Amino acid sequence: MSPQDIPFLSVGALRTALRARECSPVDVIDALAARLEKVDPKVRAYLSHDLTGARQAAAAADVNLPLGGIPIGMKDVLNVKGQPCGCASHILDGYIAPYDATAVARLRAAGAIPFGRLNMDEFAMGSSTENSSKGITHNPWDFDRVPGGSSGGSAASVGADLAFAALGSDTGGSIRQPAALCGCVGLKPTYGRISRYGLVAFASSLDQIGPFTKTVEDSAILLGLMAGKDPMDSTSVDDPVPDYVAALAGAKDLRGVKLGLPKEYFIEGITPAVTKAVRAAVAHCERLGAEIIEVSLPHTEYAVGVYYIVATAEASANLARFDGVRYGHRATDPTGLLDHYMRTRAEGFGPEVKRRIILGTHVLSSGYHDAYYLRAQKVRTLIRRDFFQAFEKVDAIVCPTSPCAAFKLGERTADPLQMYLADIFTIAANLAGIPGISVPGGFDETLSPGKPLPIGLQFLAPAFAESNLLRIAHVYEQTTEWHQKRPAL
Numbered sequence: 373m374s375p376q377d378i379p380f381l382s383v384g385a386l387r388t389a390l391r392a393r394e395c396s397p398v399d400v401i402d403a404l405a406a407r408l409e410k411v412d413p414k415v416r417a418y419l420s421h422d423l424t425g426a427r428q429a430a431a432a433a434d435v436n437l438p439l440g441g442i443p444i445g446m447k448d449v450l451n452v453k454g455q456p457c458g459c460a461s462h463i464l465d466g467y468i469a470p471y472d473a474t475a476v477a478r479l480r481a482a483g484a485i486p487f488g489r490l491n492m493d494e495f496a497m498g499s500s501t502e503n504s505s506k507g508i509t510h511n512p513w514d515f516d517r518v519p520g521g522s523s524g525g526s527a528a529s530v531g532a533d534l535a536f537a538a539l540g541s542d543t544g545g546s547i548r549q550p551a552a553l554c555g556c557v558g559l560k561p562t563y564g565r566i567s568r569y570g571l572v573a574f575a576s577s578l579d580q581i582g583p584f585t586k587t588v589e590d591s592a593i594l595l596g597l598m599a600g601k602d603p604m605d606s607t608s609v610d611d612p613v614p615d616y617v618a619a620l621a622g623a624k625d626l627r628g629v630k631l632g633l634p635k636e637y638f639i640e641g642i643t644p645a646v647t648k649a650v651r652a653a654v655a656h657c658e659r660l661g662a663e664i665i666e667v668s669l670p671h672t673e674y675a676v677g678v679y680y681i682v683a684t685a686e687a688s689a690n691l692a693r694f695d696g697v698r699y700g701h702r703a704t705d706p707t708g709l710l711d712h713y714m715r716t717r718a719e720g721f722g723p724e725v726k727r728r729i730i731l732g733t734h735v736l737s738s739g740y741h742d743a744y745y746l747r748a749q750k751v752r753t754l755i756r757r758d759f760f761q762a763f764e765k766v767d768a769i770v771c772p773t774s775p776c777a778a779f780k781l782g783e784r785t786a787d788p789l790q791m792y793l794a795d796i797f798t799i800a801a802n803l804a805g806i807p808g809i810s811v812p813g814g815f816d817e818t819l820s821p822g823k824p825l826p827i828g829l830q831f832l833a834p835a836f837a838e839s840n841l842l843r844i845a846h847v848y849e850q851t852t853e854w855h856q857k858r859p860a861l
């Protein structure tokens with residue numbers, strides 16, 4: 373195999389090539405290094421990487437393991453032993469992870485090589501990766517546009533063939549939305565399906581780890597290897613882990629599948645290109661034999677509001693640990709303990725993180741707790757119930773991932789509310805704990821002359837119905853050509 377072709381392979385295809393000895397694990401790292409040198413200065417998906425370490429791991433790799441010798445990119449929010457884990461924040465400057473996150477350890481045990489630190493919005497707060505304190509990442513399809521967020525580096529790395537696959541985290545859409553904007557597959561599993569141990573917590577009742585991949589099959593491969601009970605995360609569930617790859621076998625059409633189309637999801641603010649792509653995708657699914665049924669998710673309109681109460685409340689508690697005493701940045705020459713805390717946190721956190729800590733502290737404070745936090749939890753229950761009711765009638769829901777294709781860098785940074793609305797179609801799944809996947813579903817040819825911008829199609833399924841979710845997404849992918857298009861880099 374020619375080295376130039378290697379970076380474009382899917383995980384499944386790379387595994388086959390490695391086992392057939394068409395290339396060696398060291399060739400893979402060399403090919404990736406060459407691609408990184410050429411393309412990453414334009415995209416800036418990676419904050420750092422260790423090619424020497426990766427070559428050493430590759431030299432010792434066993435290609436008979438499920439992911440033997442395959443490098444997997446890591447969002448800067450996941451602990452990988454011996455590597456920096458900074459959450460793209462100055463407050464974690466200098467911190468080196470002393471252990472592997474469970475998801476990382478499981479991939480490592482399967483032979484994978486955790487590779488590089490991928491850019492993100494600071495502490496996963498944002499939808500464009502512009503809240504990173506380590507610089508911006510560019511969309512591989514148009515460098516003037518955002519890659520989405522918060523896992524923008526992960527999405528851009530896979531979209532630009534700078535990674536075969538990458539991990540990210542999704543609290544309100546941070547895997548699915550950037551995957552949509554960069555033209556790759558992004559899966560948020562059911563809450564509890566993958567252990568969160570070693571994932572730096574943002575909002576613990578919403579956070580899930582998931583893969584960014586070039587194909588749905590790769591998503592199934594990675595999910596199967598990471599899923600399952602972990603004694604280190606009490607919210608991980610010990611339901612047996614199905615063979616997700618086997619669930620895709622033989623799937624050719626959608627006969628017998630009931631797909632719900634939420635009537636509340638074609639809102640004002642959604643671009644004509646996205647509406648057109650989703651309508652076309654729905655018609656395509658219908659031709660494949662799916663029965664399309666209109667469903668109602670009446671409480672969706674409250675999802676963004678509820679999310680910004682629940683998520684900020686949890687974040688304000690989770691981020692209290694960054695105090696400069698135990699790790700990361702520490703203010704110099706404090707006059708006392710309070711001055712130490714105040715200056716360390718004032719210097720270490722960026723503006724969006726501070727805004728969320730203040731908001732979260734407010735909604736939890738006595739006198740406001742009942743009006744905001746408690747009420748938000750009640751509405752969260754209503755949002756969950758909407759999905760339970762819809763899933764009595766349908767197997768899965770189909771809808772847009774994002775209301776628009778990639779927006780311009782800087783276009784929304786001045787208005788946090790505009791930025792928050794980027795997640796209008798993804799947030800409800802986190803509040804309900806259900807799985808969702810974004811797959812390439814078309815292009816917007818109108819926003820950027822000569823530069824088609826990917827559009828994501830989202831499927832949502834009941835909790836722990838990933839096999840079915842992946843199967844539906846796989847059939848859609850395999851009967852369309854969107855995923856085969858690559859950006860001109």
Ligand code: GLN
Nearest residue numbers: 496497498543544545546
């Ligand atoms: N964009 C949303 C936020 O800013 C979601 C982020 C995420 O899923 N981590 O909070």
